[in-house]
Amino acid sequence: MNGTENSIESNQKKRAKEIIEKFFHQITEGCGTQDCHNPNCASNPNFKPVPKNQAAVLAIKLAQNKAVLCDSMNSNSKSKIDDDNDDIVTSKSSSAINLRDSSASSSRNLASSLEEALKAVRNTDPKSTDNQKFFINEEKIQSLIQKCKENYKKISNDRMDTDDLISDQKEIKSCYEPLFDLINKVFSSYQALSKSFQFEANNIIMSSTMPCIPPFNIDFNAIRRSYSSLFSIIGLGSELESVFNQALYPLCVSINLQLKKNIEEEEINKILHAILVVNELPILENPGYMDKCCKEFYSILTQLPVQASAKIVRMWSKWNADELRIFLYKAQQFITLEVVTKNMDLPNDDDENEDDEENESSPKKILYKNDGIIGAVNYIRFIYYASLLGGRVDPERQIKKEREMEIEDESNLDRNDYQGNLYEDSSDMVYFVDPLEEELKIRPIDCRQSKIPNDEFINETLNQFIDVQYDYVEYTKQMKYLERAELEAKSESKKKSCFSFLANPFFVTLSKKNLGLFYDNKIKMMRERRFNIMISILEGRMPTPYFKIRLNRQNILSEALNLIELQEQENPAELRKQLFVEFENEQAIDQGGVSKEFFQLAIDELLNKGYTFFQLDEKSKYYWFTPCTIESQPEFKLVGILFGIAIYNNVLLDVQFPPVFFRKLMGKIGTFEDLALSHPELYQSLSSILDFEGTDEEFENTFELSFQIGLSDNFGNVVNFNLKENGDKISVNVKNRQEFVDLYADFILNKGIEDSFKAFRRGFMKLTHNSPLARWFTPDEIETLLCGIRVLDWKALEKSTNYDSGFEQDTPYIKDFWKVFENFTDEEKKLFLKFTTGTDRCPHGGLSELKLTIARNGPDTDKLPTAHTCFNVLLLPEYSSKEKLREKLIKAIQYSRGFGLS
Numbered sequence: 001m002n003g004t005e006n007s008i009e010s011n012q013k014k015r016a017k018e019i020i021e022k023f024f025h026q027i028t029e030g031c032g033t034q035d036c037h038n039p040n041c042a043s044n045p046n047f048k049p050v051p052k053n054q055a056a057v058l059a060i061k062l063a064q065n066k067a068v069l070c071d072s073m074n075s076n077s078k079s080k081i082d083d084d085n086d087d088i089v090t091s092k093s094s095s096a097i098n099l100r101d102s103s104a105s106s107s108r109n110l111a112s113s114l115e116e117a118l119k120a121v122r123n124t125d126p127k128s129t130d131n132q133k134f135f136i137n138e139e140k141i142q143s144l145i146q147k148c149k150e151n152y153k154k155i156s157n158d159r160m161d162t163d164d165l166i167s168d169q170k171e172i173k174s175c176y177e178p179l180f181d182l183i184n185k186v187f188s189s190y191q192a193l194s195k196s197f198q199f200e201a202n203n204i205i206m207s208s209t210m211p212c213i214p215p216f217n218i219d220f221n222a223i224r225r226s227y228s229s230l231f232s233i234i235g236l237g238s239e240l241e242s243v244f245n246q247a248l249y250p251l252c253v254s255i256n257l258q259l260k261k262n263i264e265e266e267e268i269n270k271i272l273h274a275i276l277v278v279n280e281l282p283i284l285e286n287p288g289y290m291d292k293c294c295k296e297f298y299s300i301l302t303q304l305p306v307q308a309s310a311k312i313v314r315m316w317s318k319w320n321a322d323e324l325r326i327f328l329y330k331a332q333q334f335i336t337l338e339v340v341t342k343n344m345d346l347p348n349d350d351d352e353n354e355d356d357e358e359n360e361s362s363p364k365k366i367l368y369k370n371d372g373i374i375g376a377v378n379y380i381r382f383i384y385y386a387s388l389l390g391g392r393v394d395p396e397r398q399i400k401k402e403r404e405m406e407i408e409d410e411s412n413l414d415r416n417d418y419q420g421n422l423y424e425d426s427s428d429m430v431y432f433v434d435p436l437e438e439e440l441k442i443r444p445i446d447c448r449q450s451k452i453p454n455d456e457f458i459n460e461t462l463n464q465f466i467d468v469q470y471d472y473v474e475y476t477k478q479m480k481y482l483e484r485a486e487l488e489a490k491s492e493s494k495k496k497s498c499f500s501f502l503a504n505p506f507f508v509t510l511s512k513k514n515l516g517l518f519y520d521n522k523i524k525m526m527r528e529r530r531f532n533i534m535i536s537i538l539e540g541r542m543p544t545p546y547f548k549i550r551l552n553r554q555n556i557l558s559e560a561l562n563l564i565e566l567q568e569q570e571n572p573a574e575l576r577k578q579l580f581v582e583f584e585n586e587q588a589i590d591q592g593g594v595s596k597e598f599f600q601l602a603i604d605e606l607l608n609k610g611y612t613f614f615q616l617d618e619k620s621k622y623y624w625f626t627p628c629t630i631e632s633q634p635e636f637k638l639v640g641i642l643f644g645i646a647i648y649n650n651v652l653l654d655v656q657f658p659p660v661f662f663r664k665l666m667g668k669i670g671t672f673e674d675l676a677l678s679h680p681e682l683y684q685s686l687s688s689i690l691d692f693e694g695t696d697e698e699f700e701n702t703f704e705l706s707f708q709i710g711l712s713d714n715f716g717n718v719v720n721f722n723l724k725e726n727g728d729k730i731s732v733n734v735k736n737r738q739e740f741v742d743l744y745a746d747f748i749l750n751k752g753i754e755d756s757f758k759a760f761r762r763g764f765m766k767l768t769h770n771s772p773l774a775r776w777f778t779p780d781e782i783e784t785l786l787c788g789i790r791v792l793d794w795k796a797l798e799k800s801t802n803y804d805s806g807f808e809q810d811t812p813y814i815k816d817f818w819k820v821f822e823n824f825t826d827e828e829k830k831l832f833l834k835f836t837t838g839t840d841r842c843p844h845g846g847l848s849e850l851k852l853t854i855a856r857n858g859p860d861t862d863k864l865p866t867a868h869t870c871f872n873v874l875l876l877p878e879y880s881s882k883e884k885l886r887e888k889l890i891k892a893i894q895y896s897r898g899f900g901l902s
Contacts, residue, residue, distance in 0.1 A: 022069055023059035031070035038070050050246065061253050135195035136186045138222040145229060148176045172235050180243045187247035190255050193277050194270035197223050211318045215269050215311065216276065223280045231282055241283050245293050248278065252296035259303035268308050275300070276312070285330050287337055294334050298375030301382070310439040313382050317390035321451040328383050328456065331376045336461045338373050342366045367465060368474065374499050377507055381436065384457050384506045389442050391450035398669055399446055406667050431775045432482045434503070444506075444778060445666050448673075454778065457506045466501050466508065468515040475500035475516070505776040510844045513776045514785060520772055521648055525578045532577070546580035553583055556598065557605040561638045568641065568766070575641065575767060579649045593869030596838025599651050602642065607655065612713065613639055619680045622658040625753035627721070628713035633759035640763025643786070648767045652788040652841035660749060662779035665761060670749025672741055679748060686741045689732075696733045705732035707740060709747070723747055788841030794829060797847040804855040813878055814854065820886045831893040838869035864892040
């Protein structure tokens with residue numbers, strides 16, 4: 001058996017060598033075809049010759065990538081070559097290669113050069129390279145530049161009478177050849193780069209904007225000064241760029257292959273050193289080189305182990321925002337250029353077959369198989385976490401307490417309580433956190449203010465081409481690989497196939513993430529529907545594919561909560577079906593519009609009909625949990641379920657909670673800082689206590705406070721609470737005032753509402769626990785998903801409106817309609833929005849995302865306008881005058897409660 005395996009391996013190596021030899025000959029000698037169009041052939045007029053040692057490396061890379069061989073070079077069939085290339089990928093992909101390690105320069109024989117190159121690929125020891133003796137630093141560069149300048153000056157003085165610019169250019173290149181040679185030797189070897197630009201012993205001067213931390217020992221200021229000196233040499237710009245470009249490609253190839261091996265941490269640190277030195281190169285910002293070295297440079301970042309990635313992030317977290325923005329904008333520019341130059345088709349999320357992978361302009365073909373774009377997104381991911389880690393993060397003690405609370409909550413979870421009675425092998429997907437996030441021990445929600453605002457990480461150009469349906473499928477693959485702990489062991493091709501933009505939510509727009517959440521919820525709804533149908537067939541009863549509730553308009557909230565409670569006790573899985581609402585004695589089929597009205601009426605009753613769940617702060621206009629509530633914990637849980645059903649069914653709610661509410665939903669603790677928005681008057685009062693300057697006696701005489709506070713309930717009665725044991729007997733003074741303020745804020749936001757909020761959150765999590773909600777969205781984004789946008793752009797609504805049944809944008813009657821609408825008050829405009837869509841909430845993305853349609857509903861009549869709220873359609877008769885149009889619209893929007901109104 002071993003003999004057979006050895007024979008197969010020998011044949012694979014023989015075939016691999018033959019293919020590489022063909023590529024090597026094609027690169028060095030050409031195919032012989034005049035004006036060959038193959039970009040990797042020496043017979044192509046645009047092909048730049050490379051040294052034979054570089055050609056050997058390039059030949060191996062082309063073979064691995066299954067590049068095209070010229071017809072005259074390819075004596076075998078294409079299928080044969082593909083098979084051979086597969087052997088090369090599997091047998092060579094885990095080997096290391098170094099451009100300068102090849103001994104081809106010591107031999108002029110083609111076969112000998114290739115033999116040495118192949119030997120290098122199999123057996124190179126990175127610790128025994130010729131390039132170890134080379135390194136570069138600021139002193140070397142300045143000295144070499146000076147010598148080259150003197151040499152050129154001497155030659156120029158000997159040829160004062162010449163006007164031959166071409167000869168002068170050749171002489172400049174000739175004089176600077178030693179500099180080019182050093183750059184080529186150093187920048188083609190990560191071993192040499194790892195010894196370059198190091199701080200001199202006892203001479204470490206840290207930059208205030210670009211500090212270096214262990215394990216790195218890099219003088220970034222010296223790097224930038226050196227690059228500036230190099231590229232300021234007159235007449236050498238393009239030549240220098242060419243030299244760097246030729247060196248960087250094999251450097252990236254060697255690092256890429258080296259990272260696929262199990263190498264020691266010391267070797268990883270050398271690679272990281274090299275990456276950070278190259279990262280400062282100005283040519284990475286040059287659009288002319290982005291398709292060459294940038295793509296290779298970014299692609300190697302995807303191969304870095306998570307521990308190595310964390311080292312870069314930790315160092316960058318110490319840099320200031322302006323320095324990080326340079327890297328961020330560079331990567332964003334690369335991504336944008338990659339996208340706009342590919343002539344991609346915009347995806348259509350409503351058409352599953354629209355985006356065919358065989359189509360060369362398909363985003364699936366271009367985005368998900370582009371190592372450069374994937375690598376650049378990963379690069380931006382480093383900057384994102386550096387921005388978080390270096391931002392204003394919550395105190396470590398607070399984060400530790402929150403983690404303990406999270407663990408306690410998880411331990412108290414009942415699987416059936418959150419997933420329902422799901423059938424076997426259909427359990428919900430596990431949404432793993434980013435491994436880099438775990439390594440850094442930082443969650444996005446732990447950062448109060450990042451160094452760079454989150455919206456700067458979103459590339460709007462690329463987001464237009466993200467096919468969310470396809471990306472969600474790739475995301476689920478990625479999560480399954482992580483769950484099985486097999487992601488790192490997959491082949492290169494499978495790693496590429498499971499990349500998704502949704503796994504990098506900082507990069508994706510809110511509208512795209514919400515569409516992904518919509519798909520996730522729909523899949524869960526369909527799963528419950530299929531299971532219900534299967535059980536119904538087995539039990540011989542009619543299936544109930546929806547969570548159906550039938551209500552009387554007189555008692556909407558109480559009836560809804562009773563039905564939810566009954567279902568939650570009997571079969572919680574029913575809650576994860578699609579909601580279907582019916583009102584008694586009304587003819588309406590719920591296709592979304594009835595559900596919208598149900599939530600609108602239920603929330604209105606919840607806030608305004610004598611319930612004590614929430615209390616309005618008159619200054620901020622935000623609702624908050626009532627510390628003195630008379631409602632029970634089970635009732636709060638049911639209200640939480642109601643809110644969960646809303647976000648699960650993609651319905652906006654007409655309620656405003658402060659930002660701390662959504663932070664607490666995601667497991668955070670409210671602090672004194674949060675009071676500034678939730679309870680502004682209280683915040684100002686407590687701030688005045690902290691800002692008071694004076695003695696203890698003056699302080700006590702001014703404020704006369706103890707550690708007991710009094711709060712009013714919803715009926716105006718004052719209830720006293722001790723902030724600490726015997727608080728009514730402890731006076732507040734200058735020394736303990738900070739403790740008083742912290743305890744007061746903690747009581748209002750945490751302890752005073754602890755039981756109520758825990759019950760509410762438990763109900764909310766019943767619908768959202770096992771979903772990507774917490775993984776993809778920030779608290780601010782969850783607020784937008786649940787409550788919509790508060791600032792409404794009515795002009796955007798007009799521009800995005802569609803017309804049907806005889807109406808067009810330029811129809812005089814439509815122009816009159818918008819003039820009437822323009823004269824509405826803000827309240828009347830919101831009523832119109834509620835009349836046509838079922839809610840006066842604006843969806844994320846603004847009113848332009850609403851897609852309102854105005855359709856002609858016959859000639860002049862005395863009937864009022866009607867609307868299909870499920871589809872955002874206004875049925876508008878063509879009234880005889882503008883005055884009548886206004887009158888009928890006002891009546892319709894003010895008296896539109898209930899379906900079947902005509």
